[in-house]
Amino acid sequence: xxxxxxxxxxxxxxxxxxxxxxxxxxxxxxxxxxxxxxxxxxxxxxxxxxxxxxxxxxxxxxxxxxxxxxxxxxxxxxxxxxxxxxxxxxxxxxxxxxxxxxxxxxxxxxxxxxxxxxxxxxxxxxxxxxxxxxxxxxxxxxxxxxxxxxxxxxxxxxxxxxxxxxxxxxxxxxxxxxxxxxxxxxxxxxxxxxxxxxxxxxxxxxxxxxxxxxxxxxxxxxxxxxxxxxxxxxxxxxxxxxxxxxxxxxxxxxxxxxxxxxxxxxxxxxxxxxxxxxxxxxxxxxxxxxxxxxxxxxxxxxxxxxxxxxxxxxxxxxxxxxxxxxxxxxxxxxxxxxxxxxxxxxxxxxxxxxxxxxxxxxxxxxxxxxxxxxxxxxxxxxxxxxxxxxxxxxxxxxxxxxxxxxxxxxxxxxxxxxxxxxxxxxxxxxxxxxxxxxxxxxxxxxx
Ligand SMILES: Cc1cc2nc3c(=O)[nH]c(=O)nc-3n(C[C@H](O)[C@H](O)[C@H](O)COP(=O)(O)OP(=O)(O)OC[C@H]3O[C@@H](n4cnc5c(N)ncnc54)[C@H](O)[C@@H]3O)c2cc1C
Numbered sequence: 001x002x003x004x005x006x007x008x009x010x011x012x013x014x015x016x017x018x019x020x021x022x023x024x025x026x027x028x029x030x031x032x033x034x035x036x037x038x039x040x041x042x043x044x045x046x047x048x049x050x051x052x053x054x055x056x057x058x059x060x061x062x063x064x065x066x067x068x069x070x071x072x073x074x075x076x077x078x079x080x081x082x083x084x085x086x087x088x089x090x091x092x093x094x095x096x097x098x099x100x101x102x103x104x105x106x107x108x109x110x111x112x113x114x115x116x117x118x119x120x121x122x123x124x125x126x127x128x129x130x131x132x133x134x135x136x137x138x139x140x141x142x143x144x145x146x147x148x149x150x151x152x153x154x155x156x157x158x159x160x161x162x163x164x165x166x167x168x169x170x171x172x173x174x175x176x177x178x179x180x181x182x183x184x185x186x187x188x189x190x191x192x193x194x195x196x197x198x199x200x201x202x203x204x205x206x207x208x209x210x211x212x213x214x215x216x217x218x219x220x221x222x223x224x225x226x227x228x229x230x231x232x233x234x235x236x237x238x239x240x241x242x243x244x245x246x247x248x249x250x251x252x253x254x255x256x257x258x259x260x261x262x263x264x265x266x267x268x269x270x271x272x273x274x275x276x277x278x279x280x281x282x283x284x285x286x287x288x289x290x291x292x293x294x295x296x297x298x299x300x301x302x303x304x305x306x307x308x309x310x311x312x313x314x315x316x317x318x319x320x321x322x323x324x325x326x327x328x329x330x331x332x333x334x335x336x337x338x339x340x341x342x343x344x345x346x347x348x349x350x351x352x353x354x355x356x357x358x359x360x361x362x363x364x365x366x367x368x369x370x371x372x373x374x375x376x377x378x379x380x381x382x383x384x385x386x387x388x389x390x391x392x393x394x395x396x397x398x399x400x401x402x403x404x405x406x407x408x409x410x411x412x413x414x415x416x417x418x419x420x421x422x423x424x425x426x427x428x429x430x431x432x433x434x435x436x437x438x439x440x441x442x443x444x445x446x447x
Contacts, residue, residue, distance in 0.1 A: 001026060002025070002026060002028050002129075004026055004027045005027065005028055006027060006028065006029045006030075006031070006166070007019075007023045007027040007167055007168065007169045007170075008030075008031045008152065008153055008165050008167040008169070008171065009023070009030065009031065009032040009170075009171040010033055010138045010170065010171065010173060010174045011033070011047075011174035011175060011178075012032045012033070012034030012121075012132060012173075013117070013173060013175055013318070013319075014318065014332050014335050015173040015319065015320070015335040016032055016173035016174075016318075017121060018318075018335055018338075019171045019173050019317055020127070020130050021068050021123070021127065021130075022068070022342050022343045022346070023169075023346075024129050027129070027168070027169075029129055030127075030131070031130075031131045031165055032124070032132045033136045033153070033165070034134050034135075035047055035136060035138075036134065037134050037135050037158075038134040038135075039114070039118060041118070042112065042117070042118035042119075043114050044113075044114050045114070048117075049294060050202075051112070051113040051117065052113075052204055052292040052294070053113075053204045053244075053292065053294055054204065054234050054236055054244050054246040055112065055113035055116065055329070055332065056108075056236075057108070057109060058329055058330060058333040059106060059423070060423035060424050061332050061333030061336040061337075063424070064340050065120070065336055067340070068340070069119075069123045072119055073109060076109045076111055076115070076116065076119060079115070079119070079239065080239030080240055081111035081115060081116075081238070082109070082110040082238070083109060084107065084109075084110055085103055085106070085107060086108045086418060086422075087099075087103065087104035087106065087414070087418060088102060088104070089101075089217055089219065090108075090217065090219050090221070091216075091220045091277075092220075092223070093274065093277075094221070094223045094407070095225050095401060097407075100407065100409065100411055101217075102411055104411070104414075104418060106418065110218060110237055111238050112239065112242075112244060115238070115239050135158035136155045136157055137156045137157075138153045138155050138174070139154050139155065140154040141153055141154075141311075142154065142166065147312065148311050149313045150311045151166055151167075151313060152166035153165050153170055169314075169353060169357065171315045171316070171317060172314065172316045173316075173318050173320060174320055175318060175323075176323045178319075178320040180314075181302060184310075184311075189309055189310060191302050191303065192302075192306050193300055193301065193303065194303070194372070195298050195387055196298060196299050196300075196376055196379060196387030197297065197386045198251075198296065198299060198325060198379050198385055200248060200249070200250055200296040200297075200326075200327070201248065201249055201252055201293065201294070201295045201296070202246055202248045202292075202293065202294040202295075202326070203247045203248070203254060203259055203266065203269060203291060203292070204245065204291065205266040205287055205289055205290070206242050206243065206287070207242070207243045207244075207245060207285035207286060207288060208241065208242060208288055209243050209281055210284055212281070220235045220236075221233075222234070222273045222275050223274075224250075224274055226378075226381035226382055227381050227382050227383060230249050230250045230251055230253040230382065231247065231249040231254065231272050231274070232247070232273065232274070232327070233245065233246065233247040233248070233270060233278050234246050234247075234278075235281055235282065243282075243285065245270070245278060247266070247269055247272075248327060250379075250384070250385075251384040251385075254269065256293045265291060266287070267282055267287075296325070296326060298387075299323055299325050299376075299379070300322065301324075301368060302316075303365065304321060304361050305361040305362045305365040310361075312354050312357075313353075315357045315360060315361075316361070317338050317339070317342070317364070318331075318334075318335045319331060321364060321368065322368045324368075324371060324372065325375045325379055327378075328374070328375055328378070328421070330371055330423065333423055334367060334371060337423065338367060341363045345359055370427060371423070373390050373396075374427065376389070377390060377393060377397055380397070381397060398443070399430075399439060402443055403417050403435075405442055406438055406439065406442055410438060412435075413435055416429055416435060
């Protein structure tokens, strides 16, 4: 099965680890290069600062992780992640209505991102042909100009020495800060991009909360009703008897500096949510972390799949290709779906590595396209959002709104929406006649 020699992966985040897992089946040696130091326990890392904020794992991501790392879900629970009923234990206020709560037959693991990532890393460390270099920063590619081929990378180590790594394929999994697009420009390769300005900011703090007998949920989401409401928030139980609370805003509605300057800034900020539920919980809680801020000025999808003269030997995955609006919790699951697509392609037994890479970029464009469309449809509800609008935007927004409203009164519609939102079923199931009729009836009712 190991028909190729050596693969290098830039970045040991979620996509880097997933790529390492998949490529270890097909390459004799896989080298993963990560600029952060090794985590000895599940704590946020400098190189993946977003890990300080709420990270939900959708069903598609959870299923894929279990397939790639058998037993991982149980490991999450054994070390404190919470197993919740995805519809019963989630209290979700969305577009001005509370969604129904009932047993829809699905479970979700609640945990912090460092906890999830740490468990994946333990699996990767146990793969004999994967070598991990921590504290190594990839600075440059080795490039054969005549063949238009990437042949390796140049790396700076923690003590400032330079190392070189040569391989058959270099995978860029270095995330949104990847240097590849700029590097490619210098060698005359332009990457077309879709970019949508959203002005999103995230503010997060961890709490311990007193017992509350009336708390009958494990995660509460208070999302804004756009366009007039721009701030949303969440409060979720996670491992270690902690609660993570994240408040986000579009169009930079939150003054993060002011929040950080005030000792109780986060709790004060929670008063600005469309409902006071989260404030009512955390006002009596004990903050157990500093307040963290993360900005996502724009979302971006780099179309490596469209470039004919992309150097050979270069494969791109994860946030390097697309940073999506994180409010919908899809980024890690997209990375899992991409890794599964990569595995499927390699299993087809083609010895033509370059062909596999080219097809991979096209396959992941198909995965991203549907999700990108779903996400920007919501982002464009705000007038400050700018960028290329999807075709049929107004209709899509209208249809989605009816689905959101129906989710507060119709179990079947909500359960179908949950499957689409969790990326386990295509959007088209929300257009089936049974649901279409309900959507039309709802729209007559509210007009
Ligand atoms: C605020 C926020 C909230 C989010 N919430 C969710 C959520 O609820 N659910 C969800 O599924 N997704 C969420 N996401 C998305 C998710 O974080 C990303 O999709 C995911 O981390 C992508 O993984 P990645 O490995 O591609 O990139 P990253 O996680 O960014 O990892 C890149 C890695 O590469 C390393 N690196 C970078 N450059 C170099 C270099 N030159 N040399 C060596 N190493 C390098 C970095 O140190 C890092 O470890 C959220 C994102 C943000 C910003």
